[in-house]
Amino acid sequence: MVMAQSLFMRLRETQPQAVIDVLAPGWTEPLLARMPQVNQALTMPLGHGQLQLGLRRRLGRELRARAYTDALVLPNSLKSALVPYWAGIRRRVGYRGEARYGLLTEPRALDKQRLQRTVERFVALAEPADAPQPPRIDAPRLVVEADGVAAARARLALESEAPVLALCPGAEYGPAKRWPVGYFAELARAHLARGWQVWIFGSHKDREVSAQIDRLSGGRCADLAGETSLAEAIDLMSVASAVVSNDSGLMHVAAALQRPLVALYGSSDPGFTPPLNDEARILRRGLSCSPCFKRECPLGHLRCLREITPEQVLAQLPR
DSSP: OTTHHHHHHHHHHHOTTOOOEEEEEGGGHHHHTTOTTOSEEEEEOSOTTOOOHHHHHHHHHHHGGGOOOEEEEOSOSSGGGHHHHHTTOSEEEEEOTTTOTTTOSEEEOOOTTTOOSHHHHHHHTTSOTTOSSOOOOOOOOOOOOHHHHHHHHHHTTOOOOSOEEEEEOOOTTOGGGOOOHHHHHHHHHHHHHTTOEEEEOOOGGGHHHHHHHHHHTTTOSEEOTTTSOHHHHHHHHTTOSEEEEESSHHHHHHHHTTOOEEEEESSSOTTTSOOOOTTEEEEEOOOTTOOOOOSSOTTSOOHHHHTSOHHHHHHHSOO
């Protein structure tokens, strides 16, 4: 969702009076609330992979009353085009994807050579279909308010003014995107020895990993995995002096907060979904077997991540 803000920014620039509402899963609402280009977040009451035609039809008919004139459909799945179709939206633009010819009024061919990055593919939907060049990209910029930062720090007893190293060791996609736990712990110990704070971010699914990092660091980290809301995580990360992250949603959040960032890539490709931040440093081994885009290393060695050393990461971080 963070990368979609570049599309919203382009729409706001070219159509300043437009109403921009975003239909997306409920968990994205804290992100959309930090995007001033968005008028309203509409909750999609279905999870990933759920079809439920009846519910989609009912939602589409409910949206008819809003009289939307345009729909830009970012996912390529057939089911993602159903709600705009049933909502009777006159202009429905998206990539052909799963044979969506009858559902989209402008089913576009995706030129993967011209539009190599996901963010380019999103923003191109706001441009004419025959535009010859990749669109200009404005990097996402999430808005943070000082009161939210102060409230989150107070609730979690994070009152120290020492510089903060934020660690994001999770990656919901799978182990092939996760840098080794021991390496994260080595970074933590090095920064704790310099008088820094170390905050570990993640969801409840990352608690086992975050607890291991904290234990290997002498229990001196602030283990925030599963302890914050997404809104609080955004607020807290905005004060980090440096961030080290796997290729994950939190990586894109850190980039959109303009934090100094080291992004670690294993099975995925930074040419496809890079952090959109001039302060970001990307570390990737570039082995012949990568990017494989697998959830687990098919060769069993995970060299693409194991061969990115803590020393290499430390060399990229501010001191």
